[in-house]
Amino acid sequence: MTDARSRSRVLSGIQPTGELHMGNYFGAVENWVRLMDEFECFYSIVDYHAITAGYNPATFPAAVEGMAVSLLAAGLDPGKCSLFLQSEVPEHTELCWILTSLAPLGQLYRMTQFKDKSGDQGEAINAGLLMYPVLQAADILLYKADRVPVGEDQVQHLELSRTLARRFNNAFGDTFPEPQPLLTEAKRILGLDGQTKMSKSKGNHIGILDDPDTIRTKMGTAFTDPQRLRRTDPGRPWVCNVFTWHKLLSDEATIERVDVECRSAVLGCFEDKMMMADILIERFRPMRERAAELRARPETIREILAAGADAARRVARETMEEVREAMGLWQTKRGPVTA
Ligand code: TRP
Numbered sequence: 632m633t634d635a636r637s638r639s640r641v642l643s644g645i646q647p648t649g650e651l652h653m654g655n656y657f658g659a660v661e662n663w664v665r666l667m668d669e670f671e672c673f674y675s676i677v678d679y680h681a682i683t684a685g686y687n688p689a690t691f692p693a694a695v696e697g698m699a700v701s702l703l704a705a706g707l708d709p710g711k712c713s714l715f716l717q718s719e720v721p722e723h724t725e726l727c728w729i730l731t732s733l734a735p736l737g738q739l740y741r742m743t744q745f746k747d748k749s750g751d752q753g754e755a756i757n758a759g760l761l762m763y764p765v766l767q768a769a770d771i772l773l774y775k776a777d778r779v780p781v782g783e784d785q786v787q788h789l790e791l792s793r794t795l796a797r798r799f800n801n802a803f804g805d806t807f808p809e810p811q812p813l814l815t816e817a818k819r820i821l822g823l824d825g826q827t828k829m830s831k832s833k834g835n836h837i838g839i840l841d842d843p844d845t846i847r848t849k850m851g852t853a854f855t856d857p858q859r860l861r862r863t864d865p866g867r868p869w870v871c872n873v874f875t876w877h878k879l880l881s882d883e884a885t886i887e888r889v890d891v892e893c894r895s896a897v898l899g900c901f902e903d904k905m906m907m908a909d910i911l912i913e914r915f916r917p918m919r920e921r922a923a924e925l926r927a928r929p930e931t932i933r934e935i936l937a938a939g940a941d942a943a944r945r946v947a948r949e950t951m952e953e954v955r956e957a958m959g960l961w962q963t964k965r966g967p968v969t970a
Pocket of ligand 1: 645646677680766767780781788
């Protein structure tokens with residue numbers, strides 16, 4: 632490996648699902664923001680991954696922009712990381728093809744996410760879903776990232792990235808470090824239903840950019856303790872999802888007070904939910920304000936992403952030069968590494 636880096640490199644990716652919700656934020660992006668100070672970070676909005684699932688070309692651009700705005704509003708600082716669109720760095724698909732030739736088909740078929748997504752579609756499933764983790768490996772290896780902040784559900788994909796790095800290195804010489812997952816302390820946020828992981832497709836989410844009225848309305852529908860039927864019934868905070876959110880967001884004194892007053896039926900579920908609404912409204916206020924500023928200057932968003940793609944391409948081109956050289960691909964002229 633030919634680079635001498637002063638800091639470890641981080642890469643992560645997120646699908647362009649529109650504006651971020653609490654689950655994405657506390658489960659991943661809050662950590663991405665922290666990592667910027669310690670590592671050299673590349674963060675990609677993975678639009679080429681997104682097209683493997685049914686998507687609507689008419690609403691896709693807005694979903695990608697919404698994700699970009701949210702990430703910047705949530706605290707990604709373009710001065711401290713490179714934020715870019717995957718499809719604007721063509722080397723991702725180029726390396727993906729090369730890795731495809733090294734990827735064990737059996738391992739791809741065994742991916743839990745593939746099995747879940749292919750469901751009962753059998754062979755009608757599109758091949759992109761099978762190749763999804765190979766593209767993910769390309770995302771990571773292109774930057775020779777050593778660390779990849781992901782959730783538990785991506786550990787298997789990361790293992791494939793390591794397999795592919797190892798196979799490449801064995802076949803063509805030491806080129807890629809084996810990327811390690813950087814697991815965030817499990818902050819799996821359940822949705823408003825208190826049952827399943829928060830997600831947009833389930834409609835059980837609160838967006839970090841939701842306006843105060845929307846947050847209040849949505850909090851009104853949040854599930855609490857199903858056994859607490861009357862206002863005077865004592866509550867069981869240990870089964871209540873809203874109490875879990877207090878533990879994430881409130882100070883010690885508030886957590887203690889809610890715990891005691893819920894158990895003794897001093898605090899009603901609705902009051903508690905409106906208290907949580909106010910906490911969320913305040914917590915996300917700076918993000919809503921930054922998002923509004925960015926939305927007022929859409930050209931700034933494009934400039935940030937374009938600069939991010941330039942920075943990413945500088946690294947990506949260099950890696951691809953090295954890859955082609957190592958693989959013995961005959962070239963009529965060596966591509967100059969310029970940006
Ligand atoms: N598959 C990841 C997810 O759904 C997204 C992703 C794509 C990613 N490329 C990546 C994550 C590279 C980490 C590194 O969450």
